[in-house]
Each structure stands twice: as C-alpha cells, then as structure tokens.
Amino acid sequence: MTTTRKRILVVEDNEDNRRILVFRLRKIGDFEIVEANNGAEALAAFREHPPDLVFMDLKMPVMDGWEATRRIRESESGRRVPIVAITAQAMAGDEQQALAQGCDDYLAKPVVDASLVRAKVERFLGPS
Ligand SMILES: [Mg+2]
Numbered sequence: 001m002t003t004t005r006k007r008i009l010v011v012e013d014n015e016d017n018r019r020i021l022v023f024r025l026r027k028i029g030d031f032e033i034v035e036a037n038n039g040a041e042a043l044a045a046f047r048e049h050p051p052d053l054v055f056m057d058l059k060m061p062v063m064d065g066w067e068a069t070r071r072i073r074e075s076e077s078g079r080r081v082p083i084v085a086i087t088a089q090a091m092a093g094d095e096q097q098a099l100a101q102g103c104d105d106y107l108a109k110p111v112v113d114a115s116l117v118r119a120k121v122e123r124f125l126g127p128s
Pocket of ligand 1: 060
C-alpha cells in the first residue's frame with residue numbers, strides 16, 4: 001500500500017516559534033514539512049513544493065505574511081490551498097483581518113497547545 005504524505009509549508013521568521021510548530025506537527029503525523037523564513041522564501045517554496053496546507057506568520061522581514069498570502073491567492077494553484085495565519089496575541093484584530101484577506105483560519109502565538117495545532121491540521125487535512 002502506498003500513501004501520499006501531505007506536505008505542510010511552515011512560514012515563520014522566528015526560529016524558536018518555527019521549531020515549536022514543526023515539532024508539534026511532527027508529533028501529529030508523518031507530514032513532509034517545508035520551512036520558510038519569510039514571504040519571499042514562502043513563494044519560492046510554494047512554487048517548488050506545492051503544499052496541502054500552509055501556516056503563515058504575518059509579521060516577517062523581506063515580505064510579510066499579508067503580501068505572501070495575497071500573492072499565493074493570485075496564483076492558479078494557490079487559490080484553494082488552506083492557509084492558517086499565525087497571529088501574535090498582542091496584535092488585536094489580526095485574526096479577523098487575516099480571515100478577511102484570504103486566510104482560512106488562524107493560530108495564535110505562542111503555539112504551545114498541541115491539541116489546538118492538531119485541530120487546525122485535522123480541519124484541513126483530515127485525521128492522521
Ligand atoms: Mg514574525
């Protein structure tokens with residue numbers, strides 16, 4: 001039996017935050033995880049390794065998550081891919097703005113709650 005591993009793109013400029021999220025995802029299932037440090041890297045990764053799900057930090061250098069999300073949504077292959085915004089708790093209003101600007105869901109930092117990460121993954125990829 002062959003199975004196709006789902007691919008998850010994790011975009012986050014803060015290395016500690018990125019590692020925590022990747023660690024959580026690896027506990028949840030056997031995903032192929034691609035990491036990016038900023039929106040520009042995310043777009044390159046998106047083209048090269050089209051993901052099944054994206055976690056997108058909003059505040060990043062070079063290109064922020066808002067712009068990267070907008071550009072992904074403009075592309076043919078990026079219209080329907082689920083994008084979960086990673087929002088900072090201090091930034092009130094980012095959650096609703098993320099949904100309004102093309103994200104499907106959001107996850108508040110710090111990402112400490114493993115069951116919450118699992119819930120987001122299962123919402124878009126199904127149970128693992
Ligand atoms: Mg950031």
